[in-house]
Amino acid sequence: MTNALQAEIERYKSRNQESLRLHERAAQVMPGGDSRNSIWWPPFPTYVTRGEGSKLYDVDGNERVDMLNNMTTLILGHRHPSVVKAMREQLDDGVSFPAPSPPVIDWAEMMVDRVPSVDKVRFVNSGTEATLNAIRAARAFTGREMIAKCEGAYHGTHDAVSISVQPPIESAGDALNPDPVIGFEGIPSRVVDDIVIMPYNDIEACERIIRANAEQLAAVIVEPVNGQSGFIPADPAFLSGLRSLTSELGILLVFDEVIAFRISRGGAQEYYGVLPDVTAFGKIIGGGMPVGAFGGREDVMALYDPSNGPPRVQHAGTFNGNPMTAAAGIATLGELTPAAYRELDEKGEYVRERLRKLIAEVEAPIRVSGISSLFSLQFTTTPVTDYRSYATNDKEFAQTMFMGLLNEGYVASSRCAGNVSTVHEHGELDGFVDAVGRVLERSGHG
Ligand SMILES: Cc1ncc(COP(=O)(O)O)c(C=O)c1O
Structure with a gap:
């Protein structure tokens, strides 16, 4: 494990002690502590208590911007x-x-x-x-x-x-x-x-x-x-x-x-x-x-x-x-009117473009994929067009970014994919890109 990943995990553990406690309790009665492997991650997931608009709140009092929207579901954000x-x-x-x-x-x-x-x-x-x-x-x-x-x-x-x-x-x-x-x-x-x-x-x-x-x-x-x-x-x-x-x-x-x-x-x-x-x-x-x-x-x-x-x-x-x-x-x-789709497209393109610019500036070995309101970081310099090119991703780098983003107050998928909802504000999208920049810096890029 790289030092950068180890450091992000330690930071994560220290800020999510109540989630750790719940996870240990949950694991007594559910294999792995839950019923859905797609939201399990090591060392343990966070336990969310509330979603409001673009935000998620957890049992440790952390507030995070939700860039995942229950795996692309909540296109209007939480509690529209x-x-x-x-x-x-x-x-x-x-x-x-x-x-x-x-x-x-x-x-x-x-x-x-x-x-x-x-x-x-x-x-x-x-x-x-x-x-x-x-x-x-x-x-x-x-x-x-x-x-x-x-x-x-x-x-x-x-x-x-x-x-x-x-x-x-x-x-x-x-x-x-x-x-x-x-x-x-x-x-x-x-x-x-x-x-x-x-x-x-x-x-x-x-x-x-x-x-x-x-x-x-x-x-x-x-x-x-x-x-x-x-x-x-x-x-x-x-x-x-x-x-x-x-x-x-x-x-x-x-x-x-x-x-x-x-x-x-x-x-x-x-x-x-x-x-x-x-x-x-x-x-x-x-x-x-x-x-x-x-x-x-x-x-x-x-x-x-x-x-x-x-x-x-x-x-x-x-x-x-x-x-x-x-x-x-x-x-x-x-x-979801035509105007709402235009807004989703515009915000999705905004995030992808800002991410590309950041990555070019710091010369990180990352590419950005996506369309409309969907985006993903690809931890490879190979253009990703299919599974074989996707498989060139550096998984540990992706994990470092995922953990780092949680520590920065942003929820993306464990592979660092995300999506925008109608309620995300441009300031939050800028914040997300800046957070990616800080995690890159901590992991020796930039
Ligand atoms: C493309 C695709 N098909 C099917 C499914 C399965 O949907 P569900 O999780 O609601 O069973 C998913 C879930 O993520 C999906 O992304």
Whole structure:
């Protein structure tokens, strides 16, 4: 471990003693102290008590600017007045019923109105369930079983997509024709028989892989902005190439817009002008409540319709389309006007540009990726366009920056990715960039 990282960890420990105490207590009853590995980090995470606007407050009395927004979810920041009001009103009427309720129709109408390829939509409670159903729909629709996904792409925690999410490069095979690598124990080894792995942003390599497996492929699933590898935007020709190829071969194109939906009012598909057959949603559409949705072509979504006998695909879920999440989702989407997206784009570009300028000034071996309201630091001098280039990141440097930023009063992801919300002020964004500068200085850059 470098001295710089050690020093940041010591500083962190000294300022988060109550979190440490809670973490030790939590670890007695939950493995690792929590139920969500994505918010665990060594030596221990902070325990948050309150979020307000752009700020997070923790049990040690630390106030931090939240550059993470629950992993891109809170696009209006914490406790936006419209969302709080809508949820309070719904709370007075009840939180979940064994029957549909009117708000879910308004919510579905908003999704259909906004997203060009969505004729019909269904709601679930996580992005994981959204991609699971998108893939299941494609399998039922085509009568085929295989899927193609990109190396370094995260689509949730179900078996079918827990392959080659962050594979060790030594076991990942040829960069242009990657081997499928099971992400963790507990996934049947047979799952790799039903998947082919493609390099992100390389349409020629993808075309070879897709054509070679065309007769077995039900779906190609792709994130228009690869979140896992640091918000790498797709090359427009990559997405349009996948579109024409899948159309030609009778394969369904599935966009995972669980994160990427936030880049424009109609999502990434509107931004890129490429329409998939099915889309998976999550995060912002639930206004901070647990959520997911999948939607798409009328004929594909008809698989779920029980009106004329048993549906071809069964779909239940105690909390699917519950009115509380619908209320928060409607209120959030209602605030996301074209002007709000222009503001998010402008602030995202502002952070990326200021970071680039800082990094150039101090000649740090870092690059900046992102699009619209999303940004990420990449601790490498290699341009990051796919998983293999992402894998050149210096992980210890990233960890030093992450810890350093917490010590400076800023929350980013443990890989130093972040996103802006409508309530971030430019002063806070300047503060964030200045904090990055100070951590660089402490770690010997600048
Ligand atoms: C692109 C993408 N797909 C799917 C998911 C899974 O969503 P959830 O955590 O709601 O299950 C995530 C979560 O971060 C995601 O980023």
